[in-house]
Amino acid sequence: MLANMQSHSIAVFGAGVMGRSITALALGRGVDVVLVDVSDDVLRDARAEITQQMRHGQLMGAFPADKTPGTLTTSLSSKGAADAAVVIEAITEDAALKVRVMAEISGVVPAGVPLITNTSGIPIAELAKSVQRPTDLAGVHFMNPAYLIEMVEVVRGPQTGDDAMAVVLSFLEGLGKKTVVVRDAPGFVTSRLLHPMINEAARVVAEGTASVESVDRLMHGCLGHPTGPLRTADLIGLDNLADALRLLAERTGNPTFEPCELLMEKVSRGELGRKTGRGFYDYGEVLS
Amino acid sequence: MSQDLTTTAESIAQTIAAFVSKRVGADVPADKDLFESGLVSSLFAMELVVHLEQAFSVQILGDDLKRDNFRSVQAMTALVLRLNGAE
Numbered sequence: 201m202l203a204n205m206q207s208h209s210i211a212v213f214g215a216g217v218m219g220r221s222i223t224a225l226a227l228g229r230g231v232d233v234v235l236v237d238v239s240d241d242v243l244r245d246a247r248a249e250i251t252q253q254m255r256h257g258q259l260m261g262a263f264p265a266d267k268t269p270g271t272l273t274t275s276l277s278s279k280g281a282a283d284a285a286v287v288i289e290a291i292t293e294d295a296a297l298k299v300r301v302m303a304e305i306s307g308v309v310p311a312g313v314p315l316i317t318n319t320s321g322i323p324i325a326e327l328a329k330s331v332q333r334p335t336d337l338a339g340v341h342f343m344n345p346a347y348l349i350e351m352v353e354v355v356r357g358p359q360t361g362d363d364a365m366a367v368v369l370s371f372l373e374g375l376g377k378k379t380v381v382v383r384d385a386p387g388f389v390t391s392r393l394l395h396p397m398i399n400e401a402a403r404v405v406a407e408g409t410a411s412v413e414s415v416d417r418l419m420h421g422c423l424g425h426p427t428g429p430l431r432t433a434d435l436i437g438l439d440n441l442a443d444a445l446r447l448l449a450e451r452t453g454n455p456t457f458e459p460c461e462l463l464m465e466k467v468s469r470g471e472l473g474r475k476t477g478r479g480f481y482d483y484g485e486v487l488s
Numbered sequence: 489m490s491q492d493l494t495t496t497a498e499s500i501a502q503t504i505a506a507f508v509s510k511r512v513g514a515d516v517p518a519d520k521d522l523f524e525s526g527l528v529s530s531l532f533a534m535e536l537v538v539h540l541e542q543a544f545s546v547q548i549l550g551d552d553l554k555r556d557n558f559r560s561v562q563a564m565t566a567l568v569l570r571l572n573g574a575e
Contacts, residue, residue, distance in 0.1 A: 255534070256533075256537075260555065474531075
């Protein structure tokens with residue numbers, strides 16, 4: 201794995217839901233990870249949760265049994281990424297914040313190290329403006345939990361180079377992922393389809409057409425959706441979902457993509473889904 | 489199996505069954521395959537691990553972390569008994 205590279209470690213920026221899950225995936229596949237975040241508290245929580253996620257991955261048979269897990273290092277500074285063979289950005293879905301962090305990362309890592317953004321929908325071309333070498337930038341949209349879901353959506357930006365694409369795809373293969381490469385666009389494929397569906401599902405509930413459970417049961421039982429859109433929403437995190445919908449509305453000019461009232465109410469009440477113990481469903485104690 | 493062990497096994501099974509039933513919102517027979525019946529999602533499987541560790545003060549590590557050990561109330565009871573006995 202990571203052929204033609206001296207380093208076998210990667211750096212992940214952002215120790216939130218996705219950063220943790222991606223870190224657990226890499227560690228479980230024997231790759232060392234430097235996890236970077238601005239908060240020491242967040243990094244401490246992340247370390248504990250990542251340990252549990254790796255156990256979860258093992259429980260579900262997601263990691264090769266003969267592989268020694270990678271080592272996790274945490275860092276408060278982007279300089280922690282200096283030796284990484286691949287860098288993955290998984291910070292908050294906020295375009296301005298991403299632009300700032302991407303510029304910073306791009307100043308720390310040498311040319312030829314692929315910079316992956318895990319954005320769920322900001323066009324790669326837009327983020328490419330903030331980095332020193334747009335050819336090294338590509339999008340990889342991991343799903344949560346990244347260590348269990350076999351497929352990832354790979355986004356090739358208009359400036360992404362062949363070399364970066366080759367390294368990214370071989371890196372993902374080493375992580376045991378199946379890939380589908382798509383062209384750059386707001387929301388790419390999965391968010392463009394899934395996020396508006398979740399938004400509509402919440403509207404259906406708000407209008408009283410059906411309960412949360414009924415919506416999910418129908419989408420599961422009739423249409424084969426694995427969990428139903430609202431359970432999926434809780435897994436994504438409703439704050440992230442609202443951010444992503446807003447980005448999608450702005451960039452497509454389609455106002456129906458704006459997060460609906462019920463979604464916004466839940467976010468303002470701090471009911472963000474599984475990570476806070478309550479979203480569309482009640483999860484009792486938070487899994488830690 | 490001695491009387492003591494039988495009682496322990498029964499009470500462990502009851503505790504586990506109560507937790508599972510509450511979370512899935514239905515009665516769960518001890519031998520029901522929780523994964524096959526779709527009652528247990530992958531995320532809930534991990535909650536079962538954490539719950540067993542906390543409720544019975546055991547650590548589930550290494551090769552014990554496999555789905556078969558959590559497949560049914562019966563299987564989980566056997567695992568807890570084995571880990572308790574190993575102390």
